[in-house]
Amino acid sequence: MSDAPAPRVAIVDYGMGNLFSVKNACAQAGMSAAITSRREDVVAADVVILPGIGAFGDAMRALADLDLVSVLRDVAAAGKPLLGICLGMQLFMTESHEFGRHRGLGIVDGEVVRLPERPEGRRLKVPHVGWSRIRPPAAAGLGEAPAWSEPLLGAVPAGDFMYFVHSFYCLPADAGAVVTLTSYGPTEFCSGLRAGNVVGFQFHPERSGSSGLRIYANLAASLHTTWESGNGRTAGSEIRTA
Amino acid sequence: MSNQRPTSSIEFKHTRDRKVRVLHLDEEGVCDACRFAEQKEQIDWAERERQLLRLLDRHRRQDGEYDCVVPGSGGKDSCYAAHVLKYTYGMHPLTMTWPPLLYTEIGWKNFRSWIEIGGFDNITFKPNGRVHALLTRLGIENLLHPFQTFILGQKNLAPKIALQYGIPLIFYGESEAEYGNPIADTASSLRDWSYYAMKDLSGVHLGGVSVPELIEKHGVGLNELTPYLPADYRRLEAASIEVHYLGYYLKWTPQESYYYAVEHTGFEANPVRTEGTYSKYNSLDDRIDGFHYYTSYVKFGLGRASSDASQEIRNRHLTREEGVALVHRFDGEFPERYFREVMEYVGLKPERFLELCDEFRSPHLWERVGGEWRLRHRVS
Amino acid sequence: MSVRVIARLDIKGPNLVKGIHLEGLRVLGRPERFARHYYEAGADELLYLDVVASLYGRNSLVDIVARTAQEIFIPLTVGGGLRTIEDIRTVLLAGADKVALNTAALRRPAFVGEAVRRFGSSTVVVSIEAIRQADGRYEAYTDNGRERTGVDALEWAKRAADLGAGEILITSIDREGTGKGFDLGLTRAVADAVPIPVIAGGGAGKIAHVWEVVVEGGADAVSVASLLHYTAIRHVDRAETAGAEGNTEYLRRNQPGFSGVDDATLPEIKAYLLARGVECRPTPSVTSNV
Numbered sequence: 069m070s071d072a073p074a075p076r077v078a079i080v081d082y083g084m085g086n087l088f089s090v091k092n093a094c095a096q097a098g099m100s101a102a103i104t105s106r107r108e109d110v111v112a113a114d115v116v117i118l119p120g121i122g123a124f125g126d127a128m129r130a131l132a133d134l135d136l137v138s139v140l141r142d143v144a145a146a147g148k149p150l151l152g153i154c155l156g157m158q159l160f161m162t163e164s165h166e167f168g169r170h171r172g173l174g175i176v177d178g179e180v181v182r183l184p185e186r187p188e189g190r191r192l193k194v195p196h197v198g199w200s201r202i203r204p205p206a207a208a209g210l211g212e213a214p215a216w217s218e219p220l221l222g223a224v225p226a227g228d229f230m231y232f233v234h235s236f237y238c239l240p241a242d243a244g245a246v247v248t249l250t251s252y253g254p255t256e257f258c259s260g261l262r263a264g265n266v267v268g269f270q271f272h273p274e275r276s277g278s279s280g281l282r283i284y285a286n287l288a289a290s291l292h293t294t295w296e297s298g299n300g301r302t303a304g305s306e307i308r309t310a
Numbered sequence: 311m312s313n314q315r316p317t318s319s320i321e322f323k324h325t326r327d328r329k330v331r332v333l334h335l336d337e338e339g340v341c342d343a344c345r346f347a348e349q350k351e352q353i354d355w356a357e358r359e360r361q362l363l364r365l366l367d368r369h370r371r372q373d374g375e376y377d378c379v380v381p382g383s384g385g386k387d388s389c390y391a392a393h394v395l396k397y398t399y400g401m402h403p404l405t406m407t408w409p410p411l412l413y414t415e416i417g418w419k420n421f422r423s424w425i426e427i428g429g430f431d432n433i434t435f436k437p438n439g440r441v442h443a444l445l446t447r448l449g450i451e452n453l454l455h456p457f458q459t460f461i462l463g464q465k466n467l468a469p470k471i472a473l474q475y476g477i478p479l480i481f482y483g484e485s486e487a488e489y490g491n492p493i494a495d496t497a498s499s500l501r502d503w504s505y506y507a508m509k510d511l512s513g514v515h516l517g518g519v520s521v522p523e524l525i526e527k528h529g530v531g532l533n534e535l536t537p538y539l540p541a542d543y544r545r546l547e548a549a550s551i552e553v554h555y556l557g558y559y560l561k562w563t564p565q566e567s568y569y570y571a572v573e574h575t576g577f578e579a580n581p582v583r584t585e586g587t588y589s590k591y592n593s594l595d596d597r598i599d600g601f602h603y604y605t606s607y608v609k610f611g612l613g614r615a616s617s618d619a620s621q622e623i624r625n626r627h628l629t630r631e632e633g634v635a636l637v638h639r640f641d642g643e644f645p646e647r648y649f650r651e652v653m654e655y656v657g658l659k660p661e662r663f664l665e666l667c668d669e670f671r672s673p674h675l676w677e678r679v680g681g682e683w684r685l686r687h688r689v690s
Numbered sequence: 691m692s693v694r695v696i697a698r699l700d701i702k703g704p705n706l707v708k709g710i711h712l713e714g715l716r717v718l719g720r721p722e723r724f725a726r727h728y729y730e731a732g733a734d735e736l737l738y739l740d741v742v743a744s745l746y747g748r749n750s751l752v753d754i755v756a757r758t759a760q761e762i763f764i765p766l767t768v769g770g771g772l773r774t775i776e777d778i779r780t781v782l783l784a785g786a787d788k789v790a791l792n793t794a795a796l797r798r799p800a801f802v803g804e805a806v807r808r809f810g811s812s813t814v815v816v817s818i819e820a821i822r823q824a825d826g827r828y829e830a831y832t833d834n835g836r837e838r839t840g841v842d843a844l845e846w847a848k849r850a851a852d853l854g855a856g857e858i859l860i861t862s863i864d865r866e867g868t869g870k871g872f873d874l875g876l877t878r879a880v881a882d883a884v885p886i887p888v889i890a891g892g893g894a895g896k897i898a899h900v901w902e903v904v905v906e907g908g909a910d911a912v913s914v915a916s917l918l919h920y921t922a923i924r925h926v927d928r929a930e931t932a933g934a935e936g937n938t939e940y941l942r943r944n945q946p947g948f949s950g951v952d953d954a955t956l957p958e959i960k961a962y963l964l965a966r967g968v969e970c971r972p973t974p975s976v977t978s979n980v
Contacts, residue, residue: 084810088785092760122810185885193887193910195812195856198694199734199971229692229971231734231765233812233856252691275765275787277729278974563939565714572710572868573949579713581821581863583836590713590836627715627937629703632742 077101078113080140080156082130085119086274090153093274097284099291107139114291116143120155124164124180124236127155128172137173144175150266151287157261157268158238166236176263177241183234184255192253199229202248202259202271218247218262220286228279230259230271237270321461347624355561362559366399369479376404376431378479381468383407383595384421386564387483389571391556392430395481397574403481406471407434408463410596411446412648412655416580417595428575435467437537441530445517445538446598447656448528450663452518454609454670456656457602459538462516466540472551473541484557484564500554514539563625564592586614586643588636598652600645608667611675611685613641637689693904693970694734694911695959696889697918699724700741701751701770705936707741708919710867710950712819712835715741717936718919723926725758728918731956732973735765737859737913739790739817741834743771752784759785769817775808782809790817790859793832796839796846799853806854815889816850817859818843819866820876828876835863844879851884858884859913861891867916869895869950877907889913895951897962904968914959920948921955 077099079090087103094101094117101117102109110116118140120127131137143150144160152160161172164180172180183194203226204215215226232250237257240246248260250270259270273280371377378395380403382388388405395401405425410417425432442459449458468480514521516538524530556562568591571577579590585600586607593599600614607613619633628636653660668683676683699721700707706721708714718724725736736758740751755768768781769790778789789809795802795816805814819835820828820843828843847858860880862873870893877890890903891913899917903909957973964972 086782086785086787088759088783089763089787092785093763096763121812192691193885195886196691197812197857197887198911199692233765235811272765274763277764281763561939563937565716565937566939568714569710569716569940569948579711581711582831582838583833588836590711625937625939626935629935 076113077115077117078110079103079117079119080110080136081105082120082127082134082136084122084127084130084155085153086121086272087119089272089274090117090119093281093284094288096281097288099284099288105134105136107135110136110139110143113148115149115151115287116140118150118152118156118159120153120159121233122155124155124158124166124172125168125170127159128170131159131173140173141175144173144264144266147265149287149290150175152266152268153274154234154270154272157270158236160261160263160266160268161238161240164236175266176238176245176261176268178245179239180236181239182236183252183257187254190253192255195233195235196252197233198231199276200232200250200252200259200271201227202230202250203227205243205246205249216247218260218267219290220267220283221248221260222282222286224279224282230269230273230276230280232259232271234270238268321458321465343620344624350561353561358559362556363399365479365554365559366395366401370400371402374402376402376475376477378403378481379406379468379472379475379477380404380430380481381406381408381464382424382483383409383417384424384577385593385595386567386571386577386591389420389424389428389575389577390567391481391483392424393428393570393574394560395556396430403430404471404475404477405430405432406468407432408460408467409434409436410598411442411460412597412652414595414597414648416578420577420595423576423578426576433471435463435471435537437463438534441534443656444528444530447658448517448519450601450605450656450658450666454605454666455518455602456598456605456652458517460596460598462538466538469541469546469551469553473545473549476549478550478552480551480553481556482553483567484555484562500552511539564621565625565627583640584614585645585647587618587640588615589618592618597648598655600648601652604642604645605667605670607642608671610672611687613637613643615640615643616689634689642685691910691969693909693963693968694889695732695900695956695963695970696735696737696767696911696913697725697728697733697956698737698739698891698913698915700739700915701754702740702742703750703935704754706919707936708867708916709741712741712863712866714867715937716940717938718923718941719926721754722757724919724922725762727922727926728956729762729764732960732971733764733956734971735767735911736762737767737790738769738786740768740770752780755781755784755786767815769815775804778805778809782813788813788815788856790815792817792819795850796830796832796841799849802850802853802855806856811854811856814855815857815859816847816853816855817861818847818850818880819861819863819892821863822873822876828879831863835866843876844883847880848883851886855886857887857889857911859889859891861913862893865893866891867950868893869916869948869952871895871899872903872907872909872912874903874907877903877909881908881910887911891915897952897954897959900959901963901966901968904963905966916948917951917954918956920951921953 077094079087079101081087081103091101091103158180159172160175161178161180162174164170164172183196185192185194206215240261245261245263246258247262249256250259261268273283369377378401380392392403392405395403446459449455472480511521580594586603603614615637619636622628623630623633677686701721702715705717706719706724708716708718751768765787767788767790768786772778772789772791773794781789819831821831823829830839830841830843830846832839862876865873872890872893881888887910889911890907890909894900894914894917900912903912960970960972963970
């Protein structure tokens with residue numbers, strides 16, 4: 069282990085979200101995380117996590133009230149690791165269609181749309197609540213060596229189950245930003261994206277048991293290297309285990 | 311529990327001005343029931359069970375004759391007692407029922423389950439309805455004790471059935487000491503004979519009325535009173551009939567009797583909270599039950615929730631604090647559900663019942679505040 | 691879509707308790723130990739219900755929630771006596787992911803809407819405990835199955851969904867704790883009536899019952915208590931019983947089992963479902979610890 073001070077992880081508190089679960093998961097992975105709504109803390113952190121549960125419009129309003137909108141955009145622009153979870157991921161997008169049209173942070177090009185309740189005549193319950201599989205966008209068989217391009221998913225088997233609870237999902241404009249796909253009924257949606265230093269997961273890694281905790285472990289490990297923007301690296305190349 | 315709690319009395323000598331012997335509180339302010347609960351933990355239950363086995367071995371019949379009587383009506387305790395005697399200890403019990411005045415639906419269902427799922431022979435003795443209603447009304451008017459007619463049969467009938475059928479053993483469930491009868495009573499497994507036997511008719515009062523007055527003033531024939539009278543002491547002695555408490559031999563936890571009864575005899579809890587309390591598994595089968603507890607509340611300041619909560623506190627199912635909260639919330643709740651029906655059954659006007667309640671309120675317990683009755687001392 | 695198997699823990703004070711028909715407070719042990727056991731065995735979610743909170747007018751689950759949240763990384767739903775927005779906030783801050791509302795919601799339905807607006811639909815589960823009436827309809831009860839409301843359970847479920855609830859937990863009080871199987875008619879009626887996920891509760895006594903309530907009852911998730919606890923009790927550390935609070939008689943007798951339910955574990959339940967084509971998350975293998 070290096071002698072450098074423990075990475076500072078800021079979990080953004082804008083009044084919505086299961087902050088303590090995220091904090092506990094960080095602790096489990098050996099990262100000390102602070103739950104904060106202060107600009108200074110977000111700016112000073114090495115990693116910023118944007119969690120979220122609730123309505124898009126309310127969230128953007130809360131962020132604006134706390135004067136965190138520009139800070140988050142700055143974090144993204146500065147190349148600092150920024151992880152969005154569930155609603156947090158959706159907030160990165162340009163716009164959402166939840167209860168009207170709302171502008172998002174605009175960090176990642178794309179929209180947020182509702183899960184259909186009657187896709188192809190079938191009846192689906194919304195919100196989507198429960199464990200569903202994530203798989204890489206490139207065709208890969210289940211159980212084969214993970215073909216993730218996403219370093220945070222190192223050692224997570226393709227097709228592993230993660231916990232979802234959402235009614236909306238992201239449609240990134242750039243297909244290349246999609247790092248995991250999930251199916252809910254006949255609807256296939258983006259369950260994970262990366263655009264440079266910005267990562268988002270629609271599922272809750274901190275509520276996905278040991279599978280999800282791996283993501284936090286990978287995040288912790290990645291803090292010991294520089295988190296590079298641009299092309300993703302395959303698991304195992306630059307990541308040193310903690 | 312308070313020092314107002316009355317101990318069991320000899321029901322058939324109960325008159326309006328008898329002095330009630332109350333719960334004994336010792337120098338530390340701890341009542342007999344709690345002391346008994348403490349003692350329960352120290353008892354060598356293995357040894358008690360051995361005693362039970364010796365007793366049962368002496369009486370067990372396998373020739374088709376009954377060897378013991380289990381009185382009850384399908385409540386959780388009689389379900390447990392009958393089942394454990396038959397299936398664990400290999401006895402051949404005859405269950406015996408002095409039925410509730412007015413079965414509730416759940417009570418009737420549980421009675422049938424007891425017999426049909428539990429698998430027992432049963433004799434039910436239903437007394438003359440006209441007299442039953444009359445004596446109940448007299449009990450309310452003279453003693454504010456609607457439950458007396460039920461209690462009379464509950465205590466008296468089993469020994470008489472035992473005599474009739476030549477069955478030497480009778481098993482009741484818990485000793486009344488669990489609820490606060492003098493602790494001396496618990497030293498033996500036997501119920502004191504004075505509760506269920508008599509020497510002669512002198513001093514006998516039913517519904518608070520003497521036998522001669524019942525005959526002359528209320529037109530009840532002596533024959534019609536027989537079901538309510540206890541057996542003759544000499545006949546019981548000659549037949550060597552013994553009345554035991556199974557609770558002396560087997561550790562009794564009322565809530566566990568509930569689980570046992572559900573598991574083995576199809577017992578079902580009340581679908582709603584029983585009026586006046588928070589529980590759903592105690593005393594469910596008689597529509598007049600609620601009035602028994604309500605009148606106790608009026609006379610002694612202790613309602614059903616107090617009774618249930620104290621028992622559960624003694625058995626450590628509840629903390630005292632929890633019990634107090636429940637008592638404050640539910641004690642003394644008026645038994646509205648069956649009020650009209652019960653009053654019609656006994657032939658009393660509802661207003662008269664309420665008047666009687668007020669007549670019987672002890673002034674040292676109740677005060678009138680802003681047009682309403684309030685207990686002077688609330689548990690806290 | 692994957693079916694969730696949820697371990698339900700009824701809690702009174704410091705103890706895991708298990709009743710029948712929501713009556714009886716038999717202590718089975720410490721909730722945290724059972725929770726840990728179920729997490730490792732592959733539970734998809736945990737459900738903590740303080741069974742006496744409404745009855746006693748108090749809340750006491752916060753400590754247990756906080757302890758659980760620190761070491762268990764699957765969703766935790768907490769219910770029992772949550773009456774105000776503040777109550778909900780306290781429990782969420784302690785680490786719960788969702789809250790289950792019953793008594794308070796029935797007394798004042800607007801409360802559901804308020805909670806949804808403040809915390810989000812997905813955080814709010816409306817829990818309905820119902821008893822079948824003579825005419826075949828189901829009535830909703832409050833206060834741990836003790837007070838009638840006169841409200842039709844099905845109508846209430848629809849209304850709760852309209853008010854924004856994220857899920858419905860529907861429990862049959864008639865079946866609860868008996869091991870006789872779920873009330874399939876009740877589950878199916880609710881599942882068909884609302885557009886949100888439905889969790890079925892009350893009555894599992896065999897592994898097959900879990901499958902049945904999904905396939906025939908249309909449940910999206912299944913809440914299981916007795917079926918799991920009476921087996922788990924053999925594998926979980928016994929808590930100190932001497933002097934312990936609550937009805938500990940059963941624990942002290944040390945006779946395992948309750949004849950109403952079969953032996954069952956979470957891996958067995960998952961395997962059974964998978965073998966019959968019901969998708970669910972299999973129990974994570976032991977080697978995959980982080």
